[in-house]
Every structure is written in structure tokens, then in C-alpha cells.
Amino acid sequence: MSATPNVETNELPHRYTAAYANAVEVKWQESLRWPDGKGYGYRQPNPGEAGFDASKPKFYCLDMFPYPSGAGLHVGHPEGYTATDIICRYKKLKGFNVLHPMGWDAFGLPAEQYAIQTGVHPEVTTKKAIDNFRRQLQRFGFMYDWSREFATIDPDYYRWTQWIWLLAYESWFDPSVRKARAISELAARFARENAEIAVAASGAAKKWSDCTRREQQAHLDTFRLAYLGTQTVNWCPKLGTVLANEEIIDGRSERGGHPVKRMPLKQWMFRITSYADRLLEDLALVDWPEMTRTLQTEWIGRSEGAEIRFAVEGDGEPLSVFTTRPDTLFGATYMVVAPEHPLVARAISRGNSGKLAEYVSWAKNRSDIDRQASKEKTGCATGLFAINPATGARIPVWTADYVLMGYGTGAIMAVPAHDERDFEFAKAFALPIVQVVEIDGVAFTGEAATAGEGRAVNSANAATVSINGLTTADAKKTVIAWLEKQGIGALRVNYRLRDWLFSRQRYWGEPFPIVYDADGNHYPVSVASLPLTLPPLADYSPVESDVPQPPLAKAREWTHTTAGAAGVDPALLPANTPVVRETNTMPGWAGSCWYYLRYCSPKDSSHFVSPEAERYWMLSRKKSVADAPAPTSYDAATCPAGGVDLYVGGSEHAVLHLLYARFWHKMLFDLGHVSTPEPMGKLFHQGLITSYAYQRADKTLVPNDQVEERGEGNFVETATGAKVAQIVAKMSKSLKNVVNPDDVIAEYGADTFRLYEMYMGPLEASKPWNTRDIVGVFRFLQRAWRLAVDERTGELLCAASADPKIEKLLHRTIHKVGEDIERLSFNTAIAAMIELLNAATRPTGMTDPAQGGMTRDQLERFARILWPFAPHFADELGSKLGVKGGLNGGFYASAWPSHDAALLVDDEVEMPVQIQGKIKARLMVPTKADAAAVEALALAHADVIAAIAGRPVKKVVVVPGRMVNIVV
């Protein structure tokens, strides 16, 4: 369109060109802009506010909020946002109160790194990026209620993030009722029962009443949901930062090649493992993609088995292992512990052999990449021996890096006959292999492990137990019962999920509201003193140091304060006590764990979310009982478990973000702060928008600006003239195939952009951006405009009377578009509207426009179903049609058009007649005709008689309205 000569524009001033579209879009956006200038268009009042209609049902639709990067929006952002905008506008027309908010996930590393380089405060760069994102999103015309906007970096917001963290700090998980409770209840119980507790310092048990206050606190600390734990981290003294495993190569930092020390660090943790079972079970309550639920299930990694304690000769402590196959205990011929296991250190300190120490230091420094590159078993005997409690045999204890310290107890009993890894290890080090399971149809040859279930063999000892002949399931039960009787083991459930490390040695995150006294005891900052705001720093660069020092440690005036100034409750610590603030900050996940709740009442200054607003937006009735009065509390039988009705975002957040948010939500639910057990009801992942890229014969990629098309589908590298293949690839700067939304809007307008992204294909599919195709939907809008508006005068062009065929098709289109929106099938909805337009388009030669097109009333209904997709276009057309603006103008206050179900069916349908499954004839039959009548009509058809050619008819299958199949 940019090639259209100016002459044309002058002759046809009301043609729907890119410039016209842009002007119309900006005009509508500005006409609806609020006096404060911050947003425009639509506000959804809360219960109790002016303009709130309590008679309407609620629809809470949420987009995963973006991290506002300096680069601005890319075309992937508007894909999900357009989809939710369409649904929300549709739901609005269908009579719902719609909550559709937007905000910013604004703490994060890029702004901090920029600050390190330039000294500019991250807040400055972040706010600038937010302003740019907001401008771009508003240009798309998304129907967000901008009055609810906030960023995770706003002290008014992170005040409540800190508040929730304090709540976790003040809570524990009571396994007897499987829920969180206030820690004060636990303290009261200890006092009431005067329980004996283990005192950390001495290890001895002591009565509660005999403990000092400090001893009591220390004991309670072991129960808190937010607790201080010791974790081994990769500290790089030169970079002054903690590195992730993948940032380390051969014990040195990927960046700069500096040495990295593995060292223990006290950090704040969340006891998410307490919630493992509920996080697992409640996946059944939500409407989420199967893939996402599977990922979460595997991440939690629940497995049932037994813990077995083996006595170790000459070592005071029994060696505890976890196994899922206690039935194979008789086949355990050796033990393996992780190199980090404390038993190994004890073995070394006993000076057994230099080889062991050498292996351990080698294994510990082996990078993850090295470990993954080769599955070859390495290991070293510790010189220690354990006793197999079932056989009484003396079995060697080895250490090997195939046993992971982080899983189970960091030690295994090795059953080489029935575990592939143990088998390989036994072969490599010539350890004995004993068969104890016989599997039907699988011979045990000693050449490979047999890992399945079967019946136990060789599994009896003289005195106490025999499981020979039992199935694996029965054998497990028998062995566990025996272990329990002997007091050396028990049934145990193990998880892959580990507690959540919540501390980061960074500046740009939420500070922890906690202080330490001179002895290192921690005290919470009182809720009344929140928010605890981040102090500005002169220099954001990390501190070079052998001991981890987060950037906040530099703010000495801020960190060194008194209990009173920090806001610690004087009952806990006298006000004049000198204290030091926590200098770690919270990770990026913190703010995104509960933002959906804050949107319900973003301005509430006395609650993290107003209880009334939370109840209205999060709690509802299931569709089957939608008529019942609004619920006041959660009822599993009649209420959906998830509060947000539709959550749309990328599948890259399928595990961590969604698991962490669920954990916080359940904790809040247990403590009575939210109404539902799950945060998100229906979850949807939009697909990735990819781009074309070009590949040389040797599979290397060529940037797009170095490729030209010579002839249809024939791409060559400009410099060499060599042929390159067009492939689909992720958009990347280096390939020069990134599409900038601003450019596309300038060239076609936001409505065309929105339509194109929805028309590309199914929302969940990954699909390539093809610039050439955009013109298709642009032409659709142009043709729709031309159908209704005289391009020279701007006057309406309406049909004088309704064509019944068009009227019928319009009803069908209204029906189909509504259905397709409900099932998020936007591409087919748009195709249906194009079909309607194709049918209504006037032929060139028609001199009187009133003879064709659509009537004013039909155009208005057409504009209304188009409105969710192309709102500016539809509203502009609506204003020409004389639609009176509602409260907010345009179609916003309007309703979805109705359709007449009777018009959805034809009187007659064409049915194909197949003979042996091949179509031989077509016949028109009345829609109401029954199978017998259709069969008679089909058999009487001349073409059918010819095709049968006198052969006897064996069978006739009639599917009314579909087809007839004759078998001869």
C-alpha cells in the first residue's frame, strides 16, 4: 500500500489506507483517553464502587505480565495479548464484568547489569522501558483497565510481597492437617505439652519450659515455611557473584575464566517440599494443558519406596538409603554414596587411602557438562563395609558421582542384577551380581540388568524373613513390614522437588524485611514498618571478595541500624539494639507469584488484596450451577478451584513460575487470605512466532539482508549467488529476521496487525511470520470498508433491502464467530467473516450501490462481531452507522448480536453417494428426510444405477445430512 500514488489518495480520500487506518486508530484511542492521560477507554469498577453491576457474572482474564526490556515489544507479545483482548471484548458484549489488567515484572538482571556499566539507577532505565511498553500496548488498542496497572518495583506493591514473605516466616506446615498454620500456634502447643525438644547447640533433648527463649526460637526456626538454610553455592570472588552451574566451565567462570569456589552460604529458603503432595494432587482440579501438568508432575517427582538403614563397620552412624525397590534388598551386593556424602569425609579423615581423596576432589570439580557428556561409571572404594541386614553379608561401600547428593539420602544400595546403572558399575569394578527377581519371559543371563517387576527369588534368610515367590508388589510390602519390625527402615515417599532457594546476591530485587543481631539471630521487621525500600547506591558493581558480599552490603548506613529504627517489635528486641539488615534480595519470581491477586484491588493500602474484591474476582460458581447465588466461601463441589478464569502465556513458564505461584497461593489459602485453592483455572500457552531464515548447503545460516529472491521460491546469497534454502527459525538479531511491531503498525495499522497474528494459524501452534501474507487481512478490512463507505465521499453505502441469502449467512457467521472465540479458534472465526464479506461484495459493474452489499442493520451486526478483532475499524464504521456511544464510546457498551437458530439449517442438503467408498453421484435431499427415504432416492439415481451396473447391493449405509455409502 505504501506504493499507492498520492493521486489516488486525493481522488479517494475515504479509502481505508494505512494512513487512514492509523489516523482512525489514534483518533479513537485519544477520544477515549482519560483526563489523567495514563490510560484510555475502559475501567472495570469493583464491587462497592460506582458503576459496578452486581447482577453480571465475572470473567477474570490474565496475560502473563511482561518484563519491560529496553528493546521494546517484539511480535510475540501481542499474540497472546490480542487473543485475550478478543475474548475479553467478546465476554464484555456477552454481559460479563471483565477484569483484564496489565502490569510489569520489573525487577531483574538486565537493568542491574546496565546500572553496573553506566551507573544509571535501574529504576530510571526500568521506568523508561515501562513507558515505552505501555505506549506500544496502548497503540494496539488492547482493552486493559489501565487504572489497575502497577509494577513489581513499586514500593506500594513490594511492600506486600515483603508482607507475604513475613507471613511465610511466621508460619509452619502442620502435616497432621496438611496445611500451613501460624507459628504462634506451634509455640503455644510446645508450651502446653511442655514437649521435649532437641536443642541445637548440645544435641540433647530438653523440656520446652527449661529452654531459654533463644533455644525455643531456634527450635521454632526449624519449622518456618520461610527459613534460613545452608546451601552450597558457586562463588566467584573476582566477579563478586554467585554463578549457576551452567555458567561454570572446568571450575572457572564462563565469563572471564576466573576461579570459582564452592562454598556453603546461609540463605533464605521456602519449604515448598511440604506442599509437594498438594501441588501434585491439585493438578487434577485445573483446566491446564496436559503437557504442563505432566511437566509439573515430573518436576515434583514423587516416588514411593523405603528408607533402609545399613550398619557400617567402624562407623557410628548407620548409612541410610532410599530405594523404590525394597524387594531387591537381598540382591544388594554393595553400596554407593555421593562424593559429597559425610561418610566419605569420615573415611578420608581416617586416612584410608590417598586415592579416595583424589577421586572425591576430581568428582566434585567435574562440571555438569563433563558429567553429562559421558555416562561411563567412575568411582572409588571407601574402604568401609556395610552389613546387608537381609543376608548378613559384608558388602563394600563405594563412592561414585552417579549417585547425587541432592536426591534421596545421597546414598544407594546397589542391586546390579536389576538396575542398569548399578549393573554397569558392577561390571566396571568387578563387583558381585546376584539375581533376586525373576521376570516372566525374560531370562536373566548376567549380561544385562533386568529392571522390571516379577517374582522374588534367592530372597530368604534363615530366621526372620522370606519373600521367595512373592510378586514385586507383595515383596515390597513384606520387606517394609520386616524392616519396620527390625527398626532399621520404613515406608518412605521421596520427591525430586527440593526446597526453593529464595535469596539472591543482587541489588535490583525486593529487600528482605529481616535484621540480625550481633550473634547472628534473625528478627522480622514489623508489618507496620513496611515497605522496606531499596537504598540507592553510588556504584552498583559487585564487590570483589572471598566471602560473598551482595551489593547491598555497600549501603553501610542502611544496613547498620538499630532494632527500633528498623521497626523490629520491641518485645522481640530492645529498640536500641544494634542490628544489621539482610543484604540478599528476593529473586525475580517473588513479584510474579501473586500479582494476579493485587490486580483485584491494586490501590488498597491496608490489605495485600481487599477481601471483598478478591472474593468477587477469584471465587465463582461452576458453569453447571451458575444460577446459584454467588458463593461466600470455597466449596469444592460447586466452585472452580482456580480463581483466574483464563491465564495466557508462554510455555517457558510451565514449571517454575506456575509452581511457585501455586505454592504461594496455597499458603495464602491455608492462612485464610484467599478464597480458592488454586490461582489459575484455565491455562493456555500461545505458540512461538518464528521467522524465515536462510541456510547454505553446509547448514550455516545467512542473515536475511544478505539473501535475495530470484524467481519464485528461489533464494540466493547475494554475495556469492549460491542457492540457499528457506527454513523456519526463531527470530534473532543476528539473523536480521526480527519483526518490529511499530513498523508493521505504520505500514498497515494496528487492526491489521491484530487480525494477521490471529489469522496466521492456531493460537497454540508455533508459526512463521510471513510479511507477504499480511496484505490478505489488510485487503479484508479495505473491502469491508468499501462495502459500507463511499471511498470518494465517505458516505454510507447500504443495501436498500436485506438479501435473504446474506441474512442467513450473517446469522451463521454470528454463530460461528461466537463459538470460535469461545474455543480460542480465531483463525477460523476470521475466515468465516471473510466468507461473509465475499458473499456480500458488490460486483464491479453495479451502478446502484443500494442494489447490493448489506443493509445498515446488517452492517451494524457485522461490525459488532468484528469489533473484538479490529476494534478501531469496527467503532469507526459503527459511528458512521449512527451507533450511539455508550459510557465509554463505540461498541463497548453494546451486546453480542443474536442469531436465529432456525436459519442455521437449510431446507435441502446435497449428499454425496459413494459406491465402495468412492463418490459416484450427488443428490439434493430434504434436510428432514429419514435414512430410508434417502436410501430410496440414492438407489433410484441414474448415475448410481449405472455405477452399480446390476451387481447385487449388499449394504447401504446412510448418515443423514452427511453421505450415503453403497456396498455391492
Added chain:
RNA sequence: GCCGGUGUGGCGGAACUGGCAGACGCAGCGGAUUCAAAAUCCGCCGCCCCCUAAAGGCUUGCAGGUUCGAUUCCUGUCACCGGCACCA
């Protein structure tokens, strides 16, 4: 290696519950309009056989199976994409 997903014209895709494969759009071809071009409107457009047409045959990655009938269900297999990676 394991788990999951996807394979349909030149391209993006449609076919929702086992019932007319290829809706709709792009690209392409032809026509009308025009002094001409652009724009617009109309028509054609899976592949093979064929001068053409009629007729016929083939076709949803590949090979089988179930069924009157399979893009759809089952078995095997190949390719691509995503996730996980010694989890005891």
C-alpha cells in the same frame, strides 16, 4: 537415551464427535475495466495420465491394521520441534 508434540497443495492453514480432504488467505494463471498502469471486480488453481476434453487413477510423512468408510482410531517406522537428562 527417556517423555511430549507435530507431519495435509508452491506457502500459512481448514476439516470441532470415524462421514464430500484442501474452507479462508498468500503466491500463481486467465479475463473484465483502463489510452496504459496501479487499484478494483470476476474466474481458474493438489498430483498423474491426456493435444484437449470426457472419463480414469493417485493423494493428508512412510508401511501395515480395524471399518461400509480413516487426515481422524490401533501397531510399527521415519523426520522435525520442545522438554528432561545417571532421580536409585
